[in-house]
Amino acid sequence: MVILTSLVVPAAVAVWLLTGGRTVSHRTANLLASVASVIALAAVVVAVIVRPTVDRAWVPSLGLRWQLAVDGISAPLLLLTAILGVGVVLHTLDRPPKGGTTAAFHACLLLVEFGALATFYARDAVLFFVAFELVLVPMWVLITRFGDAHDAAARADAGGRFVLYTAFGSTLMLVGILALVAKSGTSDLDVLAQGGGHGIPVGTQTLVAALLVAGLAVKVPVFPLHTWLPPAHTTAPTAGSVLLAAVLLKMGTYGLVRLPLASVPDGFAKVAPVLAVLGAIGIIWGGLACLVERDLKRLIAYSSVAHMGFVILGLSSGTRTGLQAALFANVAHGVISALLFVVVGGLKERWGSADLETARAALREVTPRLGFALIVGLAASLGLPGLAGFWGEFLSVYAAWSPAADRPEGLFRTLAVVAAMGTVLAAAYALRVARTVWAGERTAPPIEDSRDSEWDVIAVLVVAVLLLGIAPGPLLAMTGDAVTTIVGAAP
């Protein structure tokens, strides 16, 4: 019931906004969306506590069911999505969208939230795919209609890239899912996870795992499938960037945990070294790209590539620690990148562009709040202990150093070293940004500091970054049991 509430309310309000409520004022649309997202958040919170399940037939011909549940792996992501769902709506309050109607903007936000929640709830492989696709069009609309007002061509390009690239990935994933379902005879993720791929030959498992991994890697994104991300982030409106980084990318890693890792572990073990190498390359690649990137939003997008590299590395290690690390880093990156995008999006609005080469007033001097938020975000991004980013990265390196028995140890240890080197690059680019934007002697031209809804959102995110950093225990405990069921207890 609560699960359905958290899904139906945003979806219904979105549909109404798209049909009946097309002409409502910005305030009304925002109020409605706020109410919807808050209800969804409340329902998600209840669902995370109560852990109800929903199981209803939807398309019996395909064996497709509305099979929804909450477990330790999805709970943090659900909470993250619901909280950010409220956050982005709140953030929009003071900044009416440009490029289309406000109703459409809010509807798109709610639809993305709806799709992401459904993805995280889904316990049926095919339903997962359907939900996975749900977010594409609203996100695409956000990018192409409501994105960077200056450059229509860039919007179209970025939106097209986003939707085509991810559609490619998800269709590939669909092939993998269908192969999996064909081989194992069920699309129930829980049953698949329990089966653990028994009875499927390793060769087939490997193929299925490769398909699933390749498909999901686009969404994560894993090097070299990441080139859609920077343009998408650069052009998307702030709310879109936040959702993209904090929610959409997580769907990829979540899918990796749910599908290949849980369902065809033997096959995944074969693919994992490749994936891990790509993850490590992503860490270095993203970090290096950030060192010379001129556009602040693109820079943060590339840093996302690097951070997701840690998640991938943890996932590939095949240990419980690795999985825990990945899940933690996933959520942490969600919060951190959301914070950074809110700040940077705000800066882009104020500055008119996000080019780092343009000399501007130091944030520390003229806008203490934005400056503080930025430096917290950067510190968390470089993996400073006590902030959210640290635990996932540390545990990820740990997991890579001591991978599961069936992984090539030497390779993974090398990757652990590479990943650790990546943290230096993270420090370098984070401080590069701090040095050019945050610190400095300039006080002109002044810009307005963060206020009202924007500051509220930032404050919540800063608190979340701190909480996750100081007390990682609850989150780790939340994922602990579920991780054990997937990877299996230690030998």
Place this chain on the structure above:
Amino acid sequence: MSAAAVRLVVLVPTVAALIGLLLARRIDPRAARFVAVGASLLAVVMALLQVIAVGGSSRVTIVHTIPALEAGELRIPLELQATVGTATIALVVAIVGWAVQAFAGWYLREDDRYGIFAATVSLFTAAMLLVVQSADLVLTLVGWEVMGWCSYLLIGHWSRNESARRAALKAFLVTRLADVGFVLGVVILAAGAGSTAYPQVLQAWAATDCPDAGACAAPNATLRTAAMVLLVIGILGKSGMVPFHDWLPDAMEGPTPASALIHAATMVAAGTFVIAQLFDVFAASEGARWLLALSTAVTMVYAAVLAFGQSDLKRLLAYSTLSQVALMLSALAVAPADEGPGAGVLHLYSHAFFKALLFLAIGWLSVTVGGTAATAMRGGLRGHLFIRPAMFVGLLSLAGVPPLVGFVSKEHVLAAAEAGAADGQARAWIVLLAGLLTVVLTAAYCMRAWLVLDDLTAADIERHDADTATFPVRALVTVLTILTLVGGLVVFTPLLDLGGHIGWLVALLSVLLIVGAGLAVRSLANGEDPAVQIVGARMPLFDNGFGVDRLYVDYVARPVVALAHLVVFLDREVVDAYVRGAAAAASLGGSGGQRAHRAERASSGLAWVVAGVVAVALAGVALW
């Protein structure tokens, strides 16, 4: 009681930092000052309580904090510990922290960002105390990294100066680079133990004889060496040892209280304590000890030489820190395994006092003379009846004149080296020789500093001290002076678990060397700055650390940036080329197909049909 004290020692400054952060934006700095100084005093009280509670027992008290983290196979207990050693060092740190807070309250009274500075110092102190009290590798790492970040903030406090921004960046990046080693070392140790708690790690890795061969597997010696080498790399970075030494002098761009904090008892010395904690494992890794010995031996001499030639007295102190920290680390590198890390820890203890004293004194002085350059400070002490003795004591202690605290600890270090040499360790000879050389050089630059500061020929300067410094500042200078004077008595208490002793022969030798060096410098000075006399025109070379910064830029920074440009190029032209290529191919195919279908002739349609049938049929025939 003791558990609460242990927790509070760490917690009080942390909370102070958070409160300070909230108060930071108040215009009136009094609230911030009150919180910062009050909390630091409270921390001293707590540390004192802890010392009392732990007393002379050799027991290790484990204290729980937040619940342990269960990260899959890895258990992270997140516990603190209290032993006599940790309690004492914690007290030292707390005292230095208080001194710095109290001093900063006065020193930065005009600064519009004092609040945030005070909060950062609180956090810095908390992080160091965490490192000291930690019974868990991860907690150590947390404190370790937070210190690094705080040092970044503190060094870059005056970020309106480009040089401060650069120095902060450099400090953080260099230490961060070395921290890769630290993190990996921690990871390897934890991976071997399945836990990050010190007891488990020590048990798993120490070279103790296993009572029951079946119950515990012998630790992998290669991995152990790797872990410890990596750990040492991290420590070299944080402590500014060669080859990571270049950031530390630049860090003088920060406000003097920050320098005092960084140099005296916290960040640069933290490595000593970490190795001391892991000494049993460390002692068994020859490779790591060699690395540490070589690096510290080079650093102590090199830094001492550089210290002598600095045109800026604050930088002189910075290089002296390098040299002294190298000394304390060298003790760990060469001390015989059964003697333990006591000598190094003792030097950490003593260095904290006299270096804090020196920094605060010089900071105070700089306020009155308007700079820290040797030329500006010339004769600066003449008007300061209050600072003059403090500075004198501090420099003597630094030079290692008996019976000041610096003498006691330095002799312990030398004695450890001697013992190591007696043990047949080749590296101990190196360290011993370097140590003696350092003694000479230290005496020389201390003498130089004194001669500059107390230059009798300089014009008499008005007495400033009475009307500028506040009471707390005077109090703290007094306290630090006293501690520097009598701190050496600690060797007669059970507070520091010392395995060593003073080698009287070496002590005598070093005293002679000190006196000789001092006299030599004095005579060479000839009423001028001795450095000008000796180094002369080569001073700028000394000032920029023999151009090491350039090397970093040319051989590390530039290649990395070049690589980054390459990556961006590849990202755009190769990785993305597939994407653009696919799009281009699709539209090219589209327009090509369009052209092929442009005529749309019915007969070509027919040709297509028949050709298709034949093709399909032939394919079918070929395949049946």
Place this chain on the structure above:
Amino acid sequence: MIHLAGPYLLAAVLAGLGAYGVLARRNAVLVLIGVELILNAANLLLVSVAAAGGDRWAAGNVLTLFVITIAAAEVVVALAVVLAVYRLRGDVDLDDVDLDDATVGEGQR
């Protein structure tokens, strides 16, 4: 007694000729002739099955009748279309390219 190879071979030849006729002619009506040849090849096969007694319900014969009738219906419509096109364009050449028309694909209509 009869060998079925004969009718089969003839059907194959007729079908090949029809295919050639379809492809080698530009005039719509002549294309129609090729099509008729192929249809006759089909019919020949149907009848030869009937001759061999290999069918039931007189299928060979009946289907031949059906094909003939359908062919007739087709021819009627085909000729109507051809006439109409001829009236519109003045010829029934299949390769005739009306340039104004050919640009339709470019969306400039």
Place this chain on the structure above:
Amino acid sequence: MTALDVAFAAVGLITAASGLLAVTTRHVVHAALWLVVCLGAVAGCYLVLGAEFVALVQLLVYVGAIVVLVLFALMLTRAPIGPNSEISTSRLHRVLAGVLGAGVTALLAAALVPIAGPAVERHDTSTTQVAEQLFGTWVWPFEILSLLLLVALIAAMAVSRMTRPEQAADEVQAAQVQAAQTPSESA
């Protein structure tokens, strides 16, 4: 070689030869006339194969109706009398067409000849049998066929009355009248 085989070979040769001429001749009208010969010869084949009713229908419908229609069409579209190279496609095109045609023949022959087997007893199907089956088993397609013929007629009439678009406006009225007349004509 049975007698029937010989007879079939004779008729078949005529069929093949006339079919070849029908698709290769440069005279438009000749092509239609060769088609008449070819279709007539096919009717002969049917006779040899013992399907006299089909042969009759072939003569009546094909030769009688279809070819006449084709000839009419050729004349109505003012097809030139006499040799005309423009009715064929280019030489290259024709060579390709020839290859394809030969391919079709080869393919079919290769597939069919192996199953021809030895000589079989000719199985005659009487007209009565055909009629019984046609109105018994095959009555459903037969009825649908009647609808097909009707529709083809209607469609042909409607289409062949097309005029140029500029006359369209006043055609609407006329078309309705014409549509009204169509069924009665066919009936």
Place this chain on the structure above:
Amino acid sequence: MIATTVASASVAPAATSLVTFDWSVLAPVLVPALAAVAVLVLDVLAPRLVRLHATVGVLALVAGIALTVPGVLRTADDPLRTLCLPAPDGCLFEAGPLASALQLGALGSALVVLLLSWPGTDPRDHLRGGPAVLVSLVLAATAGAAGVAAAHDLGSWLVCLELATLPAIALVALRGDAPAGRGALALLTTSLVSFAMVALGAALWLVSTGEAVFSAAAATEALADPQRRVVLLLAALLLLAGLGFKLSLVPFHVWTPQAYAGATEPVAAFLAATSKVAALAALLVVVRPLVGAGAPVLFGIGMLAAVSMTLGNVLALVQDDPVRLLAWSTVAQAGWVVLPLSALNEQSAAASGGYLLAYVIATLVAFVVVHVVTSTPRLRGATDLGRTLTAYTGLLRAHPLLGGALGLALLSLAGLPPGVVGLIAKVVALRPVVGAGQWALALVAVLNAVIGVAVYLRWFAVLLRDPDEGPARPVIRSIPRPALAALVLSGAALVATSVMPQLLLGLLD
């Protein structure tokens, strides 16, 4: 002549009955067939009541739709049967769920086409022959489509297939201008050749199996004999090729853009929907006995599918005329339709049918909107502006109903939610392919799914723009009521199947 033959349908069986007759089973075919004749008769009696003809047609189709329901409700193992011969020969007309669902699709799409071409609603309406001809041709072709779905024997299969084809040629030609002539000519020549191939294929089928029915038993027997197997495969390939023309599979597709562009939009919709249903229905009849035919047929179908979807998508990507875009999209979608057949397992036929129906619904909605937009007067600019994509600029805001319907249709065709039905259809189509382990084909399908997304989003992006950016803002004051009905009908089907895909897929099993 007509009157008598129709009458004989009811009289003859009684006299020489070899087959049984169950009128209710035949009704989905008979009702539109009779209505086609009735419209012609009405035209004679009351030529001025043009609306009446259309009404009769609509009523007949509605009745036909209702009459398919019993067949839909049956299971695949127990279809409705009629025209049965004494055992062991079985029945010549079998309406199982799949066949009935396809009949339903044909009748439903024809209903939308009739509503769209309602007399007097299109100012450009100058069709030859008047409304009655159009209505009766549509009805006749629909009857053919419905008939071929259930046909089990070569005779009715051939006749029904041709009944579904011939009127379509005439329908294209009816518009009476040069493009229509060209389109009709292209369609005509291709269809003639294709019919020739189909006839040849049917003859070869009879040669190899000795049966005039598409029976699995006979086919299996023929496949067991190596020599007959070759002939049967050749027959199958020829039949496949002939039907490929109707389905617009590459390389039999060339007529498609020409004919679509030349015909009126309702007729194009007919070609895109009803005609495709007939073709697939015919194909399924052929393919089902061939389960077990193995590589050659599978390879042939797979190749056709891969090439069709690729070429169709790539060319659709560069089209600027919405009708041509939809034409090329038909080519691409045809590839998707036959994709599952390349696996030839028990899921394939239903998967193929399911995909086709989803496509038909979406494409009908698109055609309805295109028709409304092109037949609507504009503020400035020429009347045929509706035939460029820019004419749809800002349609979502300018006319939410039309824009929303078109948008949903495009997303369904692209296979993106909220067009869930398209997405589910892709799942359905890919499932047998993946199940059979045809990875290369699956990869091609994946790539084409992406290009397809690009194709339809390109148009969808235009809908999203600001209406003022467009060259000539369409002034759609009111949609003619029949067109509105068509829009509501097809749109409702699209929405309903998107929310509950089971409504569609449930028809098939």
